[in-house]
Amino acid sequence: MYVGSSKFAQVPSGARDMALAVEILLPVNALTQTQTSLTHLIERAASGDTAAFEQIMIHSQQRVMAMTWRMLGNEADARDASQEVFLRVYKYLGRFKQDQDFFAWLYTITVNVCRDLAKKRQHHSDRFMSLAAGADEGAFAVPAEQEDAEEALMHTQQRELIARAMATLPHKKRASIVLRDVEGLPTDEVARIMKSSSTTVRSQISSARKKIKIYCEQYLRRKERSQ
């Protein structure tokens, strides 16, 4: 039986549902409401209209920042990566084809930027781990007014656990699992973003899920022993 299941089961379902609802709400609404205007904004931005490009950034900044944070594990790197993502978007906006999905194209750039930044900072993994362990006070903090102390602690522990598990994954597997399980994209879409085949992405996702599950089991087992 899953060792940590009893602990996670103690988390009120309302908290989990709420967090899940917020995660899904932003991309779907942004995509449906701004699809038409986004095309017009992209055309204007491609012709050098910075105001239009700023609007594009406003439309997509939450998605980019969330993705970079999940990939890099801390706010400082996520900010730097997001800035680089938008610079690349502006630079290559002329190559964007109107029949493409803008956010898939944006995810491709984001994944590449995160890979480059992680390579540039060799201590990325250590930093991820240190932040996941709580060195960055605000990284996993949960507002006290939303949940009581016990729920906040549980929520923080869960984020910490997943952050640690994600830190053990190589870049491609981490990107695949984030796009598939966190962002909720279909496997074929993930394959297009990763410029890979669906079979390869399925294999990466399967391996990543298995690793995360094993990591969680071992972590909670150690924790129970220590208690």
Place this chain on the structure above:
Amino acid sequence: MNCKHVQELLPLYVARDLEENCAQQVTAHVQSCVECAGSVDEYRETRQLLQQFAPPPFSEAVYAGIRQRVLREIGPEATAPGLSRLLESLFRPRIRWAVATALLLAVCVSAFYFIANRTNDQQQVPDIRHTVDGPTSSSIKESEGLPPASIVKNKGPVQGLAGSTHQSQRRKRIGSAPDRSASVNSADTRSMSSQTSPNGNNLAEPDAVPARDPATSGKPLRVEMQTEDPNIRIIWFTPQPTKQDSPSKFSKGT
């Protein structure tokens, strides 16, 4: 389908990433196997945790800072969007256009040289004839002005006479004049080629017209024209020009 095989498929099964047939087989196995059913629950909980892996809410100041930095970076590039983009689009390298332009230029240059050389060849013939027919100082000077040929008087032995169309024409003309042909044929070419003009002046100059000295007027005047091609040299012999000479008298000799 045994447990080992099912365990391999469970990570994909929980998110419905398996094909329909395979998923049905796993479902059938999980319903009959307690251990594999437990694994399915664990994978589902792990996936729920992943879905909750949301970043902390970032303040608007964070987003505004990112936007400002990006706009500051692209600012110089976008200050003059119309002009800079236009210039960029104009000077953006396009291989096809570059190759087409290069080919067009090559064709134009080749055609220009071909036409220019042809025109020079056509101009040389009448000018030379004119020089021969009216060997006055002014006519020699005119022929001097031709770009491809230069007038050389009595410089070295005669070389490379074969193959010259103008010379063969000239020889025919000389041959048609009995008196001149005799004088030409009797003259030693090598010795004549080493001679200078009677007054020692260069015929290329306006004043190089030999003096109408009665003593020297009987000797033929040797005029050489060196074309641009070192293998082609035009040589002809003319009587010493006199004021009464005319093209019609030339054939009669002096």
